[in-house]
Amino acid sequence: MRKLIIAFWLTLPVGLYAYHMGPGQGHMQMDAAAVLIESAGAHALLAEELTASEGEAAARGEWAAAEADYAAALALMPAERVTETRRLRLERAKAQMFISQLPTANASLASLVQELRDDPSPEAALLADAKSAYASSQYYMTWLMRLEGAAREEWEPRIESARQTFKQLASSAIGEDQASAQEDLESAIRLARMDLVELQGLPLPSQ
Structure with missing residues (x-):
């Protein structure tokens, strides 16, 4: 991640x-x-x-x-x-x-990913890297929102977006990149399923 x-x-x-x-x-x-x-x-x-x-x-x-x-x-x-x-x-x-500028980074990455998707011929490696970074920011935003007591309907779309992106990256990447994306995918699934009490007992993620 x-x-x-x-x-x-x-x-x-x-x-x-x-x-x-x-x-x-x-x-x-x-x-x-x-x-x-x-x-x-x-x-x-x-x-x-x-x-x-x-x-x-x-x-x-x-x-x-x-x-x-x-x-x-x-x-x-x-x-x-x-x-x-x-x-x-x-x-x-x-x-x-x-x-500690996660919300700013999240918004910037969302804009960049959309810009690249709208480009008829984006650089493939750049798009993949931007999508991975954006999905990571969505993961960490979800973690913080859950700790802050946000309702499921507020945080769930973020983690689902991250899960879908990691799944896509895992299916298209090779070697170490594939392994990393698969690990990220599993982390996103765990975060979505984790009980809040269990989440509160874990150390904050490193981002």
């Missing part, structure tokens, strides 16, 4: 450099965007390492730094760089889920 696909930042700055040297030559803001993206990726990687070695609390500052860098890079992206902008929006939302 926590798996992040952040490798794109390794290649994205190269694309921005090519844009700067070609049709966007003279747009110095693209150089600044590339630096911010690389910095965000470095912060995200360090956050993952800190989470593994020291726990979620130790990584929070790095996630916050990554989110800020992604936000700054987005402000510099020209309108025609649609795919890169969408990827940055996705990575920013992922970071937000680690710094």
Whole structure:
């Protein structure tokens, strides 16, 4: 559920450099965007390492730094760089889920997924990644809503949406991605069926 696909930042700055040297030559803001993206990726990687070695609390500052860098890079992206902008929006939302901005991330991901679905030729990997992140945010929103005492008719549509997405991803993915989606699917099913008293006795999820 926590798996992040952040490798794109390794290649994205190269694309921005090519844009700067070609049709966007003279747009110095693209150089600044590339630096911010690389910095965000470095912060995200360090956050993952800190989470593994020291726990979620130790990584929070790095996630916050990554989110800020992604936000700054987005402000510099020209309108025609649609795919890169969408990827940055996705990575920013992922970071937000680690710094107590889950509702904001959930809304951003819902908008991004719908935008990609409306695109006649979306990048397949990006769409799958966005759908997975959105389903994860729906899962965590459901968890919090249940703890807050929300009625079933309020939280059930969210977890059902997550369940359907994880099921679709599990059936179309391969290898580790398939195993991860299957695990997420099982987690969503358990959350929907879990008694509230049992849920209250569990530690809060890591997002």
